[in-house]
Amino acid sequence: MTARAVVTGIGVVAPTGVGADAHWAAVLAGTRRTGPITLFDPAGYPTRIAGEVPDFDPAGFTDTRQRVQTDRWTHLGFAATRLALADAGLPEEAPDPYRWAVTLASSSGGNLFGQRELQRLWGGPSRTVGAYQSIAWFYAASVGQLSIRHQLKGPCGVTVSESAGGLDSLAHAVRTIRRGTPIVVAGATECPLSPYALACQLRSGLLSDVADPERAYRPFDAAAGGYVPAEGGAVFVVEELGHALARGARIYGEITGWAATHDAAPTDPQAGPDPTHYARALRLALDRAAVRPHDVDVIWPDALGVPAYDRAEAAALRAVFGATTPPVTTQKPLTGRAHQGGSALDAATALLAFHHGLLPASAGPEEPAAGCELTFLRRPRPPRSRIALVGARGFDGFNSAVVLRGAAPPPASGT
Known part of the structure; x- marks a missing residue:
């Protein structure tokens, strides 16, 4: 196996x-x-x-x-x-x-x-x-x-x-x-x-x-x-x-799917990146995890904070999930963008959310920009499927995504 x-x-x-x-x-x-x-x-x-x-x-x-x-x-x-x-x-x-x-x-x-x-x-x-x-x-x-x-x-x-x-x-x-x-x-x-x-x-x-x-x-x-x-x-x-x-280790979750693609074209700073290959990375990660889009519990996006890039990311998410996406949450406004450390931190937050049994609210937006009307998680809630999709875009065309499946919560005491 x-x-x-x-x-x-x-x-x-x-x-x-x-x-x-x-x-x-x-x-x-x-x-x-x-x-x-x-x-x-x-x-x-x-x-x-x-x-x-x-x-x-x-x-x-x-x-x-x-x-x-x-x-x-x-x-x-x-x-x-x-x-x-x-x-x-x-x-x-x-x-x-x-x-x-x-x-x-x-x-x-x-x-x-x-x-x-x-x-x-x-x-x-x-x-x-x-x-x-x-x-x-x-x-x-x-x-x-x-x-x-x-x-x-x-x-x-x-x-x-x-x-x-x-x-x-x-x-x-x-x-x-x-x-x-x-x-x-x-x-x-x-x-x-x-x-x-x-x-x-x-x-x-x-x-x-x-x-x-x-x-x-x-x-x-x-x-x-x-x-x-x-x-x-x-x-x-x-x-x-x-x-x-x-060895009896405590398990936070499993890495069940992943994918990486590249835009293979220069980015127009005014129009932003082409969402096609980012969407492909998201789909491939879901396919490799054998997860259907509607089974995803929560999405951690790249969340660059640059209007053209944000619109492109929203377009990629809609291309994968349709007009109504799973809940989207980002904590990057709280920390700043730590480049490769930031996407690792998103994965850590996702696993900790499943461990604690609570999906954290998104730190914004207050007013979604035109083209960025995603299903933002406005208040914490318990996870359902315990499946998270984490996406990241690197400058010069890198796109990556991982699917994390949170471990089942421990049984309640006395059961």
Whole structure:
């Protein structure tokens, strides 16, 4: 039989807090966690707010050697991985290294580390960079460091598809499990908050320049005007079902379907992306999960917050589900958009919703924009089918989707 892949551990390090419990509490409360950028002085930039992980101290998750060799993006990855392993009831070092693997998503790499070293190169008298510049900025740095730290020596890799990457890492984890590796660490973190990282994002023309955090990031809203950048994300322990059951692990849910497509054409910034291939990814994920569209309990969309992109996403959802979609919910206005970390965080929120038996209300829109009239979840409600569809779109045409089936709730006491 084909091996089945389940999630047994979740580690969250996000603007909503450190740990899955903190994140879930903030989601239920609808607490907005975006605000002024503090990681550097953004005074000269039109975008000056972001989602930062509050009170994050990497010393609690890494040793001194690891900290000086790596960027904050990797520090967040260290933290999320340790939290996920602990949540899964697994040791921090693999007892059988070649049967454990790690596959994370990445896009921009070590921005703060690279910024510091470039400033030293071009702004200081030494005209040199530190020895670790060659590895700390590299897009595979987090995977390499986690492989070393936790002795994850099975088939390891990095998916690079911008925001779609967080979902692609979960799909790759399932394929790795089906090839015989019982435990895979998957997911993504991101820290796109440095002067040059912000400048790169501003070049796209998709960032919000609204100064009020309460109104800066409004996906699908008539007042939408761009996204707010964010750091953080989520890491998962993905495990072969039989292996998880044999050790008595708690199971959050199963990854039952996935798909990735590409637009294969440049995006018109005025018209937005063609929804055709995103819709195809959504359909393929449902087909591979053997799920009919009307059985979907809830959808977590990409929710970029740029009008043309939001309309295209709404069009893709209607192409798959018809005029009336399943409930749609997004918490990105609360956290900001953490690129590949953001789609991983959406998957974590979906699994936590099934675990707690409550689908969270969407953080907006207040007034859906024309063409974005979806079935937004306005208040929390219990799940029905326990099936979630999570979608993500990466810049330059990447489209991904995963179907998550929440584990059955534990039996009531006394039954």
